Amino acid sequence: MTSRLYVNGRLTAEGFGIDEAGDRLRNEPDAVLWLDLDAPGAADLATLAEQFGLHPLAVEDAVQDHERPKLDHYRNHLFLNVYAVEFDSEPRKTEISAFITPRALITVRKSPFDLTTLTRRWDDEERPAGTGVDFLVYGLLDLVVDGQYRAAQRIDELMDGVEDRMLGDGPAPRDVRRHGFVLRRGLAALRRAVSPMPDVVRDVAKELAGDGHLRPYYRDVEDHARHAVDLIEHSRGRITELLDDDLAEQSNExxxxxxxxxxxxxxxxxxxxxxxxxxQNLPYPGFEKxxxxxxxxxxxxxxxxxxxxxxxxxxxx
Structure with missing residues (x-):
């Protein structure tokens, strides 16, 4: 578990347990809290639900895998579900669920994910002026959307090599076609995580930023999310056309x-x-020999x- 306490936008404490979180918030009226749990057990979530009044349905969604990206509204908190993406040879997704209360952001990860970039954004001296939970959520969404966009860009770049080899004379070699199918499968998996994000970011901004000073920053994240969706749709059409053209070339050959x-x-x-x-059956050389x-x-x-x-x-x- 990772824990951090911010007062007026500055880190004042970290590394404390769940039991201390509520006390620290009560002792610091201007503080906001971030708790991050990596694959927590039922007991940990039960403690959190009791301290922060989390809805049982939201807790259930945080435990279950493969929930769709969404923002759910409950009486005293919001529930956010998104997918952070890293690209190696193909996209690798990390599902992140978040409970958003007026003074706390509680994230639940269902697989390992490096949080160094996220904490660095929150601690950066040149970050947007923000001291509340709305700023913490902005940092999380900005990190997630940037990772999704980089993955979409990487797939588009890899597609250039596939396209060059497919546009040669005759049908493409088998390994090139297989690489194309792998890229198309990766795009399909990435699309499921990215397509709902513009609407999710817009809804979060409406709930948290309103017309405040962070509104333009949320709008920028939404714009990046839409750009990532457009790039994925373009890449899907592109790889599908390449594979169809190669199939036609095989048929012609x-x-x-x-x-x-x-x-x-x-x-x-x-x-x-x-x-x-x-x-005309003629004897051949060596007939009957x-x-x-x-x-x-x-x-x-x-x-x-x-x-x-x-x-x-x-x-x-």
């Missing part, structure tokens, strides 16, 4: 191969039909092997 094989079959079929019709069988077998094997090598080099097999 197959038609060419089929036409060539049909032409050769027609050329061979005419003499075969004529010789078969007139019964023991070495003749070996010679004919070797001729058949060499011819079939040569044809296999030729078709293999042309990429037909």
């Amino acid at each position: 197959l038609n060419v191969v089929t036409r060539k094989l049909a032409a050769w079959a027609a050329i061979i079929a005419i003499p075969t039909a004529l010789t078969g019709y007139f019964g 023991w070495w003749g069988f070996l010679l004919s077998s070797a001729l058949i094997g060499v011819s079939a092997s040569g044809l296999y090598v030729y078709l293999k080099r042309r990429g037909w097999l």
Whole structure:
């Protein structure tokens, strides 16, 4: 668990337990609290629910995995669910649930996530002037949306390499197509986390920022969220068109191969039909000799092997 207490926007205490949180808020009327729990147990959440009056349905959503991004309203607090995204070879999502009360932000993470960037934003001397929970929530949303946008940008950059290799002559190699399918799957997973974010950020700003001085900052986060959504939609259309074009190219290549094989079959079929019709079965070299069988077998094997090598080099097999 991570705990921090801010008074007038400045960090005054950290590293205290859940039991001390309520006392510290009561002793410091101008203080706001941040508690972060990594995969907490039922007992920890029960203590939090009792101290801060958290609704049982919100606590249940914080425990369950794969909740959609949303903002729920309860009598004395808000419940926020978002997904922080990091990109390695594909997007890796961390589900973050947050209870927002007038003087406390309580975040619940369901998998490990580096919070150093978040605390650095809150402690930065050049940060927007803010001392309340609205500023803490702004920092959290700004971090989440920035990560989502970077992941969308990274996928779009990787798509450039796939596009260059797919636009070569003939169908794309199998590994390129597989990479394209992996990127499309990553975009689908990212889209589920990012698409609702503009509306979520707007609703949070309406509840917390109002017409205050943080309103433009929330509007900037909302704009970045919409930009991330637009980039993902553009990338999805782009990779889908690339894969469809490659499929069409494979179909064209197959038609060419089929036409060539049909032409050769027609050329061979005419003499075969004529010789078969007139019964032109001529003795071959070594007819009725023991070495003749070996010679004919070797001729058949060499011819079939040569044809296999030729078709293999042309990429037909």
